[in-house]
Amino acid sequence: MNLNVLICDDSSFARKQMARSIPSDWPITLHYAEDGEQGVEAIRAGKGDVVFLDLTMPNLDGYGVLEAIRREDLPAMVIVVSGDIQPDAQERVKKLGAMAFIKKPIDAEKARTVLIQYGILTEV
Amino acid sequence: MKVNACLVNEDQRDCYQELVNVAMGQAADHLARLVGAYVVLPIPKVSLIDNSDLNMAMHDAKRDTSVSAVCQGFIGSGIAGEALLLFKDTSFASLASLLKYQGPLNRQMELELLMDTASVLIAACINGIGEQLEIRFNQGTPVILGQHCMVDDILNSRQDKWQKTLAIEIHYTLEQLDVDCDLLLLFSEESVKKLNQRIDFLLD
Numbered sequence: 001m002n003l004n005v006l007i008c009d010d011s012s013f014a015r016k017q018m019a020r021s022i023p024s025d026w027p028i029t030l031h032y033a034e035d036g037e038q039g040v041e042a043i044r045a046g047k048g049d050v051v052f053l054d055l056t057m058p059n060l061d062g063y064g065v066l067e068a069i070r071r072e073d074l075p076a077m078v079i080v081v082s083g084d085i086q087p088d089a090q091e092r093v094k095k096l097g098a099m100a101f102i103k104k105p106i107d108a109e110k111a112r113t114v115l116i117q118y119g120i121l122t123e124v
Numbered sequence: 125m126k127v128n129a130c131l132v133n134e135d136q137r138d139c140y141q142e143l144v145n146v147a148m149g150q151a152a153d154h155l156a157r158l159v160g161a162y163v164v165l166p167i168p169k170v171s172l173i174d175n176s177d178l179n180m181a182m183h184d185a186k187r188d189t190s191v192s193a194v195c196q197g198f199i200g201s202g203i204a205g206e207a208l209l210l211f212k213d214t215s216f217a218s219l220a221s222l223l224k225y226q227g228p229l230n231r232q233m234e235l236e237l238l239m240d241t242a243s244v245l246i247a248a249c250i251n252g253i254g255e256q257l258e259i260r261f262n263q264g265t266p267v268i269l270g271q272h273c274m275v276d277d278i279l280n281s282r283q284d285k286w287q288k289t290l291a292i293e294i295h296y297t298l299e300q301l302d303v304d305c306d307l308l309l310l311f312s313e314e315s316v317k318k319l320n321q322r323i324d325f326l327l328d
Contacts, residue, residue, distance in 0.1 A: 010167070011138050011139075011141060011142040011145070012135065012138050013135070013138050013139040013142045013326070013327065014142045014145075016327075017142075056145060056165055056166070056167055057167075058167065082149070083142075083145045083146040083147075083148070083149030083150075083165075084149045084152065084165050085149050085150065085153045086149075086152060086153050086156045086162060086163060087153075087156070087157075088156065088162040089162075104145075104146045104149065105146055105256060
């Protein structure tokens with residue numbers, strides 16, 4: 001069964017950029033969410049085994065999504081992909097349970113490195 | 125706020141917003157390291173506005189407050205723009221202590237604080253946008269537009285320069301500190317057309 005990967009970002013350009021950066025040889029089913037609320041719903045529905053999460057979003061922001069995941073004990077590995085690269089932001093999301101932090105703009109190299117680093121993707 | 129659909133379509137507007145989001149994140153990171161405090165980042169507003177609407181575009185909170193402002197032009201690859209940074213005057217006391225400035229907080233010191241912070245924020249933001257669009261922007265000399273003025277007076281003084289303008293408004297605050305500023309990036313109609321070509325290339 002394919003891994004369910006969720007891209008949660010309010011910008012359609014950012015979602016596209018993220019999708020293009022995901023390794024093409026990675027057998028996954030890709031899902032999208034346009035804000036934090038949609039993101040949490042998708043994760044509840046089992047669409048977010050791995051989540052690429054933006055921080056600055058309307059309705060519910062990335063921090064809120066991480067809190068919801070923790071509160072409801074949802075099974076999601078979260079990689080935060082954010083333009084807010086302040087050390088404080090990185091620390092906060094790690095404390096809230098995010099696995100990794102990638103600085104925007106995302107590219108294929110950064111995505112692959114993190115996925116391999118955390119053993120989600122095995123290098124061939 | 126008038127949004128001219130002919131100049132920027134929704135996909136392009138979304139792309140501008142994301143590029144600015146990344147650029148202002150870099151700018152905020154510089155500022156955060158400079159002052160040692162967390163900078164609160166909102167979603168930037170991107171709107172195409174007429175000169176007459178520029179006043180309206182300004183953050184409402186600043187309507188009746190005294191501000192100090194700097195502007196700095198930038199140019200590259202046939203694209204010209206202007207960055208306008210407005211600080212609420214109440215910000216300077218906090219900034220002075222964060223940046224460890226010694227001595228009484230007079231106009232001269234406020235001016236230094238304004239110039240120091242402006243150069244960091246504007247340069248980081250402009251470079252961040254330029255990097256993503258592969259444009260090398262050259263920055264002009266920053267110019268003080270006024271100290272302890274009303275927002276309207278500052279904007280009115282630049283009236284003739286901007287006819288139809290793409291305005292990108294970024295509002296920064298420092299967490300739990302009374303530091304509050306707005307960064308406006310303004311592009312002329314001609315420059316917007318050239319920017320759009322680069323944006324379309326990214327969207328492809």
